[in-house]
Amino acid sequence: MSDVSGSELRALMARVPSVEKVMASAEFAALIVEYGRTQVLGAVRESLDRWRAGAQSGDASVSALDVAQLKSSVEAALRRRNESRLRSVFNLTGTVLHTNLGRALLPDEAVQAVMKALTQPANLEFDLGTGKRGDRDDLIDDLICELTGAEAATVVNNNAAAVLLTLSALASKKEVIVSRGELVEIGGAFRIPDIMSRAGAKLREIGTTNRTHLKDYEEAIGPQTALLMKVHASNYAISGFTKEVALDEIAPLAHTRGLAVAVDLGSGTLVDLSQWGLPRETTVRETVEAGADIVTFSGDKLLGGPQAGLIVGRRDLIAKIKKHPLKRALRVGKLTLAALEPVLQLYRAPERLTERLTTLRLLTRAAGDIRLAAERVQPALQHAVGERYAVTAEPMFSQIGSGALPVDVLPSYGLVVKTVDGKRGGRQLLALEKMLREMVRPVIGRIADDALRLDLRCLEAADEAELIEQLKGVRA
Secondary structure: OOOOOHHHHHHHHHOOOOHHHHHHOHHHHHHHHHHOHHHHHHHHHHHHHHHHHHHHOOOOOOOOOOHHHHHHHHHHHHHHHHOOOOOOOEEOOOEOOOHHHOOOOOOHHHHHHHHHHHHOOOOOOEEOOOOEEOOHHHHOHHHHHHHHOOOEEEEEOOHHHHHHHHHHHHHOOOEEEEEHHHOOEEHHHEEHHHHHHHOOOEEEEEOOOOEOOHHHHHHHOOOOEEEEEEEOOOOOOOOOOOEOOOHHHHHHHHHHOOOEEEEEEEOOOOOOHHHHOOOOOOOHHHHHHOOOOEEEEEOOOOOOOOOOEEEEEOHHHHHHHHHOHHHHHHEOOHHHHHHHHHHHHHOOOHHHHHHHOHHHHHHOOOHHHHHHHHHHHHHHHHHHHOOOEEEEEEEEEEEEEOOEEEEEEEEEEEEEEEEOOOOOOHHHHHHHHHHHHOOOOOEEOEEEOOEEEEEOOOOOHHHHHHHHHHHHOOOO
16 A cells, blocks of 8 residues: 555546446457446446545555556456356265265266257157147156166155155155164255154154164054155164164065055165175165065166156055145256156166266276376376475275265275375365365365375366366466
């Protein structure tokens, strides 16, 4: 700050170009074409107001203002204002299905189907056979039933909605029996007891946190019982002295009492993942065959599709669910259906899934291939972070994510960044993590054990080349 005399201030103000002159100048013509006159006019006025405020306050950095200088300021402001808040990032966290980074990446078939649905009219609720109004669930109902063995199916916007709708339609003002060890909380403070309360159902807890027996279910059944429910504990595991009642034991009990069994699988998978060396997870078909009357699961986790909640099961129960008023509020739009159908069709050829389904391709990626990628990226990252840091390619472990198989890890490889002096360098690492996060395409890693760790499991060939090129233009 410095003192500016009145005469100097008046001289500066006199040289400020008028708004009309600025807007009519050749320098601003291209900006008006790109952003529109309204936006440019607003940005010009804001920029001029800031300059005047600085000049009047005696800011020493304020100098005479010309059109070219003003254009630079306005262009930067317009670029920031029009930049999308939803941006592509490099997911180097080691979590494949990362909730905060969008979970499953869609295969090309789904992307093309969404593009077509975005740009052309489609038979969303129109029966091409009869020429009359149709049901949007019919677009994928047969396909889901083919893959799961269920009698009927419906789709809502996520698995939490699927559970809410199921309980609202089948158990309102009645009791639902659930083992205490399955009363889980998942991301976003979604708790089974809370969702049950919002659905108007009454929770009947049985057993203890670590042990529940069949007799606990049997003794809890009463006149107010509507459902027996099992919840897949996908985001935690209890070990040691435990006891869980299997579905094929619960289902006969429920059916002899005239009751239905609902199973919330959470992530849900349509194929046996162990055939590719991944941890074993009960499939939807196995759950249906074990006696479940209703099964709910996600579309954007292990299934590898768009965000959706799928409900499959007995035809009469699905019909009742579809008639519930909440169904309309929770239904999916054409983009979700357009993406979901081709993903489901990929499961008709399970032997090709590791090539065509993005999620499965990333989960089954060999650690040796990831190591080679880490060695290729290492020099560019070392250049970007500078000599204060040492970058090494090291083995690490990835995880599936989004609550799926929480105690299982996948051998992987990545880059580890530490301070050269060997000190903990907490603030330095945070600053470095922030620098990478503020790149044109942000790089998202994680800080653990006094190091910044970048797991390259989710970095495929095209992204690898882009990351290296981006790092070459950066210097800490």
